[in-house]
Amino acid sequence: xxxxxxxxxxxxxxxxxxxxxxxxxxxxxxxxxxxxxxxxxxxxxxxxxxxxxxxxxxxxxxxxxxxxxxxxxxxxxxxxxxxxxxxxxxxxxxxxxxxxxxxxxxxxxxxxxxxxxxxxxxxxxxxxxxxxxxxx
Numbered sequence: 001x002x003x004x005x006x007x008x009x010x011x012x013x014x015x016x017x018x019x020x021x022x023x024x025x026x027x028x029x030x031x032x033x034x035x036x037x038x039x040x041x042x043x044x045x046x047x048x049x050x051x052x053x054x055x056x057x058x059x060x061x062x063x064x065x066x067x068x069x070x071x072x073x074x075x076x077x078x079x080x081x082x083x084x085x086x087x088x089x090x091x092x093x094x095x096x097x098x099x100x101x102x103x104x105x106x107x108x109x110x111x112x113x114x115x116x117x118x119x120x121x122x123x124x125x126x127x128x129x130x131x132x133x134x135x136x
Contacts, residue, residue, distance in 0.1 A: 002079070004081050005096060005102065006094045006105060007096070007097075008096065011094050011105055011107065011114045012078055012114055013115070015113075016046055017080065018077070018092060018107070021073055022090035022092060022109040023072045023090070025084060025087060026088065026090050027075070028066065029087035031066050032063065035062045039059040039060060042055050043056055043059075053134050085123070089109060091105055091124050094114075096117060097131065098117045101119075102120065103119055103120065104117060104120060105130075115129055115130055116130060
């Protein structure tokens with residue numbers, strides 16, 4: 001394991017920035033997916049008509065630019081201590097502690113709070129709710 005152990009309130013304070021990066025990740029992932037499909041279609045067309053090579057090269061540049069943007073967003077999330085687990089839904093894990101064990105604090109775009117955790121060897125499907133603090 002490598003990284004800082006976060007308390008839930010540490011991650012909560014970062015959620016406005018984490019949420020924005022996550023939203024940008026989802027958009028960038030969608031753009032890359034569309035660019036890859038366009039590249040694949042153009043690649044097939046270029047096999048039939050070599051004069052389309054410049055179009056294929058343009059599609060390739062679009063894919064590369066999209067991947068660069070996606071990687072920069074992943075790097076930004078990682079600089080905050082988060083690990084992106086799902087690009088389509090923007091699931092992010094942060095190292096945390098629960099009942100004396102090191103776990104992942106699990107958050108997904110659209111959630112208002114960090115309210116779930118899962119074991120280091122488990123995924124999103126195994127996440128469980130964190131106990132919420134009693135209302136004052």
